[in-house]
Amino acid sequence: MHTFLNYLVVLAVAALLLGPSLYGVARERRIDRQLRGAAAGRSKARRAQKSSSRSTVPSTATW
Template sequence: MNTFVNYLAVLAVAALLLAPALYAAARERRIDRQLRKAAAGRSEARETGRARKAQKSSSRSTVPSTAT
């Protein structure tokens, strides 16, 4: 019985020591996924921006000038 209690005590200490490290690793992975998603969205926005820059000037809408 004493051996079993010692084994549980060692497992409890190991869990207390590993919990913060495992939490931090999971948090880092989540942040990495968010950064990759944001970078993918930014590159997609750049591609659509390039397509817009390639428009002909005649296809753009014109607004009358109010400067006098």
């Protein structure tokens, strides 16, 4: 019975020590995915903007 409790204590201490680190790694990966997605969206928008056949000169018509 004491051996089982010792294992539980070791697992609890390991969880307390590793928990914040694992949470931080998961958070960093999520942020990296968001940054990659934003960069991909931005590059797609630039490609669509460059391939447009419309003129980018503003109209000078006045009313």
